[in-house]
Amino acid sequence: MDTGSTLGLALVNLTSPPLLAFVLxxxxxxxxxxxxxxxxxxxxxxxxxxxxxxxxxxxxxxxTEAADVIGPIAVSVALGVVIPIAAFWLLRWxxxxxxxxxxxxxxxxxxxxxxxxxxxxVFLEGAGIAFEGYVTTLLTVLEIPGIIVGLMLALGGSTAxxxxxPDRAERPHWGETLREVILGRSVLLLLGGLLLGWATxxxxxxxxxxxxxxxxxxxxxxxxxxxxxxxxxxWRALAKAGPGLVAFALVFPVLAGxxxxxxxxxxxxxxxxxxxxxxxxxxxxxxAAPAATRLALPNANPGVTLLSSLGMTxxxxxxxxxxxxxxxxxxxxxxx
Amino acid sequence: MTALGRIVCVTIVxxxxxxxxxxxxxxxxxxxxxxxxxxxGHGPGHHGVSGFEGGNVRIETLVxxxxxxxxxxxxxxxxxxxxxxxxxxxxxxxARVARYGDARADG
Numbered sequence: 001m002d003t004g005s006t007l008g009l010a011l012v013n014l015t016s017p018p019l020l021a022f023v024l025x026x027x028x029x030x031x032x033x034x035x036x037x038x039x040x041x042x043x044x045x046x047x048x049x050x051x052x053x054x055x056x057x058x059x060x061x062x063x064t065e066a067a068d069v070i071g072p073i074a075v076s077v078a079l080g081v082v083i084p085i086a087a088f089w090l091l092r093w094x095x096x097x098x099x100x101x102x103x104x105x106x107x108x109x110x111x112x113x114x115x116x117x118x119x120x121x122v123f124l125e126g127a128g129i130a131f132e133g134y135v136t137t138l139l140t141v142l143e144i145p146g147i148i149v150g151l152m153l154a155l156g157g158s159t160a161x162x163x164x165x166p167d168r169a170e171r172p173h174w175g176e177t178l179r180e181v182i183l184g185r186s187v188l189l190l191l192g193g194l195l196l197g198w199a200t201x202x203x204x205x206x207x208x209x210x211x212x213x214x215x216x217x218x219x220x221x222x223x224x225x226x227x228x229x230x231x232x233x234x235w236r237a238l239a240k241a242g243p244g245l246v247a248f249a250l251v252f253p254v255l256a257g258x259x260x261x262x263x264x265x266x267x268x269x270x271x272x273x274x275x276x277x278x279x280x281x282x283x284x285x286x287x288a289a290p291a292a293t294r295l296a297l298p299n300a301n302p303g304v305t306l307l308s309s310l311g312m313t314x315x316x317x318x319x320x321x322x323x324x325x326x327x328x329x330x331x332x333x334x335x336x
Numbered sequence: 337m338t339a340l341g342r343i344v345c346v347t348i349v350x351x352x353x354x355x356x357x358x359x360x361x362x363x364x365x366x367x368x369x370x371x372x373x374x375x376x377g378h379g380p381g382h383h384g385v386s387g388f389e390g391g392n393v394r395i396e397t398l399v400x401x402x403x404x405x406x407x408x409x410x411x412x413x414x415x416x417x418x419x420x421x422x423x424x425x426x427x428x429x430x431a432r433v434a435r436y437g438d439a440r441a442d443g
Binding site for chain 1: 351353354356374391417418419
């Protein structure tokens, strides 16, 4: 693909309704607007997106041969381990964050962002670029290991984490944390949606498509307005972020995204699928990881992780990253 | 008119994701029930998480003085050092006070 068409696709991304709504949210937050999606609507919209993505992925999974998906799943599991470790060590060089904060960051960047992934799929569909139907399975696979690896890195192999009282150490609530990760709405709805879509197939899906397909981009637009507001609120703390954190939030996604794209191509995925996997690797969690790290690492500073993942990486991926990862996939596909 | 008994109303406002852990601890301490409400707000020890993903939860429970002491000990040990938690307690005159465990019917 030539530079002109890449820029054209970037422009298509920039003028898409979901992204424009996100920018509107950022502006509204900057103006200190009091617009907020009501909590119940936010939760319902989030559940809708998770279920819709899961069901569509499940329907597509029926047409996938098991042999085709085993390689990408194995690669995704490996990426789910490697990416948080890389994030943890890079943060050690680039920032002065404590071990616990670096572990919390690793958990966020090792896991994934549903909305970034969804925006990438909407972008690919808009650009007419095909992608493998099983990519949603990879989203589900990548959701969990990064969080667990990040938490283990934070705890440094010990079973205790110091509490606010320096003289006392307490065992982390592993059971509660794993329950939050595995039975939280992200994994449960994605996995449930995948099974539902796989079981019902195209015939069953046709009956619910007006709700889960036709209005999907509209719902995503509303959700991204809210995400823009939340991300924009994080920017108020931007002055407290050191240059190392800013550099990490903007550079690490490109590094992880490139590795993800290359891994996808090596595993036999096409340009669209590899770009989707790259986007997953580049994205940082904002649902499952914050809850898990808050429960398991109460001493970690959520202000740092949310500022980085939600305030910087998330907008970067939406605006710059998505077309960039496609360009990287197209570039690397000439050699891999 | 139903006689009122003296009891303690313990109110805890915390990050919403702590709700499950809190109510399990309340039950272990001997609380017979609770009411939880989700909301949003801002506290002196704001950690930057409550404006997003679930906001805050406000949990109220009516308990006897001994149970209230046990709840307070757990809050001081497990919650105050680590989380954005606000808690307060006051005496309340409650109908059918015998329902609340170790409450004193001295109202």
